[in-house]
Amino acid sequence: MPLEQPIIDALVREDLAHLLHPQYYAPDHEAPVIFDHGEGVWLTDVRGRRYIDALASLWNVAVGHGRGELAEAAAGQMRKLAFSNNYVGFSNVPAIELAAKVADLVYDNLEGVFFTNSGSESNEGAFKVARFFWNLRGRPSKVKLIARERAYHGGTLATTAMTGLPVFWKYFGPLSTEIVHTSKPDNLECDCAPNTDGECAHWLEAAILREGPETVAAFIAEPVKGAGGVWTPSADYFRKIREICDRYEVLFIADEVITGFGRTGRWFALERWGVQPDVLSIAKAITSGYVPMGAFIVSGQILDALKSLPSDARFMHAYTNSAHPTAAAVGLRNLRIIEEERLVENAQAMGDRLGDGLRHALGGHAHVTNIRQLGLIAGLSLVEDAETARPFDPTAGVGRRVATHMREQGGVITRFVGDQIVLAPPLIVNGDEVDAIVAAVDAAVAAVTGN
Ligand SMILES: Cc1ncc(COP(=O)(O)O)c(C=O)c1O
Incomplete structure (x- = not known):
């Protein structure tokens, strides 16, 4: 059950008042996503919104959420x-x-x-x-x-x-x-x-x-x-x-x-x-x-x-x-x-699908370079010019904007490191979920770079 808005507002106030988060920067927590529960590769926040957890939270939730x-x-x-x-x-x-x-x-x-x-x-x-x-x-x-x-x-x-x-x-x-x-x-x-x-x-x-x-x-x-x-x-x-x-x-x-x-x-x-x-x-x-x-x-x-x-x-x-x-x-x-559940084998198969999907969707993109993947861990670089690998102005925050678009529009959560987008979903991920992750990256790159 989603929480009511006044309860969410109170949680946000208490979070800002008392909870020092890893890599703390207070403005990051003015409008936080507050997770409530999870199942498989899916996370649900206190508003009831569902997201694919495309980084296995912090690269760690290998067997997925909600395992009884x-x-x-x-x-x-x-x-x-x-x-x-x-x-x-x-x-x-x-x-x-x-x-x-x-x-x-x-x-x-x-x-x-x-x-x-x-x-x-x-x-x-x-x-x-x-x-x-x-x-x-x-x-x-x-x-x-x-x-x-x-x-x-x-x-x-x-x-x-x-x-x-x-x-x-x-x-x-x-x-x-x-x-x-x-x-x-x-x-x-x-x-x-x-x-x-x-x-x-x-x-x-x-x-x-x-x-x-x-x-x-x-x-x-x-x-x-x-x-x-x-x-x-x-x-x-x-x-x-x-x-x-x-x-x-x-x-x-x-x-x-x-x-x-x-x-x-x-x-x-x-x-x-x-x-x-x-x-x-x-x-x-x-x-x-x-x-x-x-x-x-x-x-x-x-x-x-x-x-x-x-x-x-x-x-x-x-x-x-x-x-x-x-x-x-x-x-x-x-x-x-x-x-x-043969998750090591699944990581290889789904990782290859993820890599192939990213290369197919973004391989020739004017603002994407250096797509890398080994098993179920992948990354790509967002750049001003893919031919010369000239980077974006770091103050433009392109990586952050792509990750935000993925979350808000695509319902996919992952992290960015500067202008690198990184992906590592739970090892239980299936083909449809991998395809949804690729689609969210593709749509976010297009929306943010205008290409
Ligand atoms: C490669 C690597 N080593 C060490 C650590 C530190 O682990 P922890 O955050 O559990 O202390 C991390 C955390 O992300 C990591 O990615």
Whole structure:
């Protein structure tokens, strides 16, 4: 039942008065969409308006909204044992089962699962474990982390520094000087096929040499840069990254917070290129967002090091809610849904339909360029001139206007990153829903650009 206007007005007033939202900017909340319920790929707001959730909310609602199985899994576990202590000498059944399940699903070389509550905590922990490992190896100078431009890794202080989007740094400095970024090397001559945002693996090599390999603990990368605008890698990028990391003894942390659990049409994105990371960060789709949970998962080599600590050391890293039994029970049930409903395969099929649809509708458009898609994650660039890729004046807010038109006229919700439109619907999306998303993008681009 839609809410009455005076009730909605009161909610908006209270929201503005008290609720500090992520990426807060008060004017964004003067006329908010207030969601009330969801089912499948559909969200309904308090006015009763329905929208297709074309970003799986925040890339996370893999199995779609309104899944009673997950509510039952949470309720059942809460009645039995909602929470218990998982610190020294204690454990719980769902967490043990989920750790074993995750270890089974991820890359063969990964064995030890440390549960967190978010992607930020996963990346923070991944960096800490990398430093810890090098200390155990008697190489305490290996402390730096190299991250990439346009990467997004989270909202803690360290993961803010890892994030390669300067807009996230403003007024939070100084950031750690031991977290550094790749950049295009001067006089780069190579025959690499670049990633869709222009980067190639030699940018990493240049950064390692610039910093000094003996100072670098790890490199972190998302297989597909997500929140930075959806930028896909070239076919040999991650194979080269693996070789470079091995050559300079740098651990490779794969941030699969978005790409993990099927998003790219594989359980984990690097499978596509036969590459294995030393540490894997996950979150989001492990529980489809029904309850918060994440993890970092370490290689057998790192696990062995953690199991044979000197007597004066412990891996003193902990969260009260690590290995939370209720979150683990939801995670187990969620992964069963992904398996039983063959959602990884659906992500590949529907992703290809989405990519084909976008290319067909907008491939030759005067103001659209660089349509990219890998499985069920896609992006496109809105530009002043597609032939030269000359961008729009950023103050024109073209990306924002397209996303707003999609929502208001097309009933499709997604995000924009500057003038990039990004799409990642739930993995359960069907063909008609994909076509409706494409139609909404097409109509919005036409309305906003006049073409
Ligand atoms: C690739 C990536 N890493 C890390 C994070 C941070 O995750 P969280 O917001 O759960 O802390 C995000 C969030 O969007 C992400 O996209």
